[in-house]
Amino acid sequence: MIRTRAEYEAGLAHLAACDDRMAHIIANCTKTMFDFDSPVAQVEPFEALSRSIIYQQLSGKAASTILGRFLGLFDIATDPSSPGAVPRQTTASAPTFPTPQQVLAQTMEQLRSVGLSGRKAEYLLGLAELCKDGTITRDKIMGLSDADLSKLLCSVRGIGQWTVDMFMMFRLRRPNVLPVGDLGVRRGMTIHFTKTGAVAAKKKNELISIDDMIRLAEPWVPYRTLGSFMMWQFQDMQIPEPSN
Incomplete structure (x- = not known):
């Protein structure tokens, strides 16, 4: 690292x-x-991987709009400059992303209503379940080798090797x-x-x-x-x- x-x-x-x-x-x-001001120890795998799923095969503007609407389902403030963002009162301790449990409480119709495809909604729900049951946790991913982490994450529907590589490189700062x-x-x-x-x-x-x-x-x-x-x-x- x-x-x-x-x-x-x-x-x-x-x-x-x-x-x-x-x-x-x-x-x-x-x-x-x-960005060395953002410690690796604070990386939340559910948030990072969910964002990757939302952004798949979309332009940055379209994905940012959908992300803003998705966060709006949970009354989470978004960057006011982002397309589709709904500014809200927030504090330094306010959440920046929903928990797996919060996502699992949403219906497919609610997730689809923000612009997610049915497949992406299924991917997010599947990832949320694996994070909720402890299959994927921050402590676990930090302790796995690159090969073992790739094997674990590539077993998740909607996550392929490229997404895993980007996660390891940019979020976990794995050097090799x-x-x-x-x-x-x-x-x-x-x-x-x-x-x-x-x-x-x-x-x-x-x-x-x-x-x-x-x-x-x-x-x-x-x-x-x-x-x-x-x-x-x-x-x-x-x-x-x-x-x-």
Whole structure:
């Protein structure tokens, strides 16, 4: 787990030492992967995974609108700037998300009324049941390896490996995740590691293979999460080639 900015910087230094071109990307990347003001220990798996389900296959604006309406079912305040948000009186201790028990108390009709599809409503209810009965808890997920956590969460309807990878990377700050199913990372690695990368990255059938992703990312271990983030950034970056 990457808990501090110092640990984050140590990971970037490892990547830079592995690869001169990666060092050049890091030097030109202005974004930081984590908000270090939000402790990992406060991550609530039910909230994080529910948000992922709600946002699946929707534009950010549409998903934000549905999320605001969903929270409104429980009289939870939302960001007034968010589409569909209903501002309410709130305090620093006010809840930011319903509990599994509160979601389970809703009918399918109530969940559908906020814009959720029937399938997503079923996914949320299924996840809520697993969180309520103790199958998924914060303490449990913190104690599982990446492989075991992936196995547990991928067994939940509506949650696939990409969602699990994003959860482990951004919410749990696990340092060595390589999201091979993410198109952005794959494109970035194609540009970074192949001579015709910029051209090949525009054609899905010319992207590097998953086996190649795993092999080429081996030097990034134990910081493949940070390497993947750099590849996300690199695919959209306009930076000069490093001088020899």
